Amino acid sequence: MTRVVLLLFWVLCDRTDGLHIRGDRDFNGTLSGAPDVVADVDLSAVIRLVDPRFLSVTIDASLASEEKFMYLLGSPKIRTLAKALTPGFLRFGGTRQDFMVFTPRRSHLPDSGFPAGNGSNSLSAPSCDELELPSWLEERLTEEWTRHQPVLLKEDLQRKYRRVKFTEFTVDLLHAFANCSGLDLIFGLNALLRTADNSWNSSNARSLLQYCQSRRYRMNWELGNEPNSYEKKAGVRVDGVQLGLDFTRLREMMSESKLYQDAGLYGPDVGQPREHRVDILEGFLKTGAEAVDACTWHHYYVNGRDTSLDDFLDPEVLDSLAVKTKEVMEKVQLVSPGKTVWLGETSSAYGGGALGLSDTFVAGFMWLDKLGLGATLGLDVVMRQVFVGSGSYHLVDDELDPLPDYWLSVLYKRLVGPEVLKVEAFCAPGRSRRVRLYLHCSNTNSYSRGAVTLMSMNLSEKPVSVSAPALVSSSTVEAFVLQAERPGEEGLYSRSVKLNGDVLKMVDDKTLPDLTGTRLPPAERLRLPAFSLAFFVFTDARAAACRRRHGDLR
Template sequence: MSGILILALVISILSHGYYVGASVRSARDEVNFESVNLNVDLSRVLKRVNERFLSVAIDASLVAEEKFMYLLASPKLRTLAKALSPAFLRFGGTRQDFMTFNPAFLHSNEYHKNSVFDADDLCERLELPPILEERLKQEWALHEVLLQKEDLQRKYRSVKFTEYAVDLLYSFTNCSGLDLIFGLNELLRTTGNSWDSSNARTLIQYCESKQYSMAWELGNEPNSYEKKAGIRVNGYQLGQDFIQLRRILRESKLYHDTGLYGPDISQPRDHRRDLLEGYYVNGRHTSLKDFLDPEVLNTLALKTHEVIKTVDLASPGKKVWLGETSSAYGGGAKGLSDTFVAGFMWLDKLGLGAKLGLDVVIRQVLIGSGTYHLVDDNLDPLPDYWLSVLYKRLVGPEVLSIEAFSILGKTKRVRVYLHCTNKKSTSYKSGAVTLFALNLSKSPASIAVPAMVSNSTVEAFVLQSEQPGEEGLYSKSVKLNGEVLKMVDDRTLPSLQGTPLAAGEHLRLPGYSFAFYLLSEAQALACR
């Protein structure tokens, strides 16, 4: 974890054919084939994002009953999380402001002495037995119904958690190679309406005693406290609360210069400037059409520009994060947010967010309640998970300029983004670039490789639904270059190999698909 102090504005938004290579096309397909040309600039870096740009969240609802935290000791889940490293893991959400640390053994030397969470054997000794894992998965699926009812009624129970929950969470992040951001309860207030930091102090002291390297966030969406808990905290008081937390961290030898993130703002109303209202879609009222609508996807740019402008006026130079985001707010869209079609919103958000200058985008959620998770209740990866892993492996933090055009002008249905190739997770030559593209139409598209990189070979990673046509958009399985993606076993991911294309060949992008194209010999000046 970087020692640099960052007090960022963390934006919380819950929104939001042809086989590559040789193929035979019918005359009808030729008529509907969209031809796309690219305008690119490989000479300079447009934006540079955090190397942990794509990060993930675990919703605090998992600790609503502490036993469910043991799911984080699943070897399968750790394998899946490790493939997303490097990344932040944010532990928080609505229920973080209803949970308090209730230590069972904090003052017992015996607990510290006999703890199974010592760093040397942390990952090997703490592993969930298969029988217990199966039972917890079944119980969690039932418990989610209760959590969803609470969300609908906006009535949240107070939750207490012990050292065991903290140990399990830190073990998971540490063994998965992730950087933990722990969300503290800000609804603990004094009679004067300032933050009561006593419980946070106790938790921080415990984490320091265990030498847990982590960062902190204070409160979740304070603009909605009045709605959730009948408490109103204005901007000045919120600032004072953050100053109080920074003072506490400064007193710590371990956390004196650790990261402190927030505040996160979502859908402010009336007494605050409306920054995010109307962004993306409501999970309870959206449709398949919204997930493929370029106008819906473009709302990210409008709202992000407003937020960045506000941040620049108040605190120039501060980084802006998308701190809790998926496709549809309100817990996600049932039958959509966990299916193949959700990948269009997710990949476009990653591409557009980086281009706009967002520093980090945190996906809600890796595991937890709602329907926008990356991993299902059986801990099996969903389509957005595989998309995220490929993004991590192929896409670097340097954003390059690119635009797509068809004969009718700037194309709306084919959306393209360009980055330097990830130098840390690939062995490609300096100057390699990764183009990723989305085809929102049922008709296939042909993307012409720019002349400046036409001599480069291309490695294609084309993602399509397991089933063809519009019905396949509802699928929870995804194909990479024609092969359905599945874990080899609970500790092994498939190889995720690309398909080589000849230099200068047009890139075939099937209808309703998205793809990564790695140009290893692009010799981009900006990427050397």
């Protein structure tokens, strides 16, 4: 399995005594004095690889809280946006998956005014054309979805969740959307259906698997979401050992099917380590590690209800991911050596995100840093909560328009390849850590082998410069610099983003803008504007490590 690996620097130099560099290279071609950061890179060897689907996305199960909202997946705009995020997984899950019950029926919602789609008696899956939603219906549904979200928020705050019945209709649309978009679907099953002895009641899941098999739906599976919170949400406590047995039961069911015997099964989707959550993970690994293809856990930096702008720019907050990741990795490797570990759900702030922060430009610092640090630490896949769904941490807003983190994700997909190279950074002592850099081989779908991509972040209100002599010897550099629509701290709250000075927006519902870089003039340094995110592609680097094909470097 191919994997992307990123190497992280935590450096910012406000002084550069004793350094002599001739000039900066930035996307405006300006020159200045000595650099703030000097990076030494090794282009001869790859450190690590992650899955090509490393950056993946989720659809929150709240979208199925009323089945009519699943029609939103038929929006031409949504499908266009999803296609740009391939290859990747599409996880359908979240809190409400454990309150969803499959209720087969061969008819759609009465008096809904919605198109019949594939028909109530047809066993054929809807085609990509049939999936397309009329504009009038899209407008109506987005308005209703906006009004419905406060209801979902109230349920989350009160932790009072109603049982949600879903039919073949939800499954049909999910699979068709993933299939037409080119994403690999992971469906989250309800783990709160329990028997008298508190083991998992698998009968409803069996019914769903049988239906999916009858349609020949190729898909992967999960069981339960954040079992550590079952007691608070539903008054049910499931220990890790029992959870592992439940997964083993699901794997046995899957093995009975020719279609699903080799499908992926992932779990236990436990929250980040804290108190008994560690016990649940340890118990699960003892009885269920062999049943899953990857061990999944969830991570959020802060509480969305009491966080601040400063948190989103705080290096210590960003660094906290390393502590939690290492703890999980150690637990997994101790019990199940070699088992891959995923972030099965993650974003900036839990509790649905931080309104005015998680859906604005400033959230990009947490997102890009998580991609970099997560891969460096050995995570194979990172699933962003949420592509579409309730809350404030989505990639696509309630009008189905892309937010800043969406554009950042698309650039990552296009520019960043699966290999990471070694790099060391040198700067004046005693400085803070507000410049964070990662170096990769470039995506070979966009660039020739040997090209490298430097991902850069400047969390400071002042511009900084970076010198990487082994890279800037190449005269060809393409810069992709992301900044808020407005300058300064005020711009960090913007829901729009500029690429090399131009605001990004869709050309129409089926067309993304040209995401082209700016060719930089020859110089010895790169310049990062204040509060900016950037990708610099060195097209002529001829990195030996990037010119070879790589196997698994676990």
